[in-house]
Amino acid sequence: MGVGIGVIVVATVALNVAAFRTLDATPSTVLAIRAGLVLLLVGYAIGGAIIGNGRGASNSPTGDESIVGAAGERKVPHGVGPHALQALPLLAMLLALGSAM
Numbered sequence: 001m002g003v004g005i006g007v008i009v010v011a012t013v014a015l016n017v018a019a020f021r022t023l024d025a026t027p028s029t030v031l032a033i034r035a036g037l038v039l040l041l042v043g044y045a046i047g048g049a050i051i052g053n054g055r056g057a058s059n060s061p062t063g064d065e066s067i068v069g070a071a072g073e074r075k076v077p078h079g080v081g082p083h084a085l086q087a088l089p090l091l092a093m094l095l096a097l098g099s100a101m
Helices: 002-021 027-052 075-100
Strands: none
Touching: 002 027, 027 075
16 A cells, blocks of 8 residues: 555656646646645645554544544545645636636
């Protein structure tokens, strides 16, 4: 599993490098893609902290481990990156489409 995660992180870093070099898209779409990829790397780092700390804090302040998980409050921000990568470029394209009408 660790090798797979390493491959995914290296591929994502390579995508970040490519995205910051050149993209053929509208400025808002370029910004959205770059921001989404950076947030994805932040999410990976938070996931690494979750793994590095083992199970983390088992006594969640919210008391609902289905929301924050056994690892504590890091589980929610860990999930923000992948969803930002999905949502930000889509939002930028929809806004560009709307302004073109």
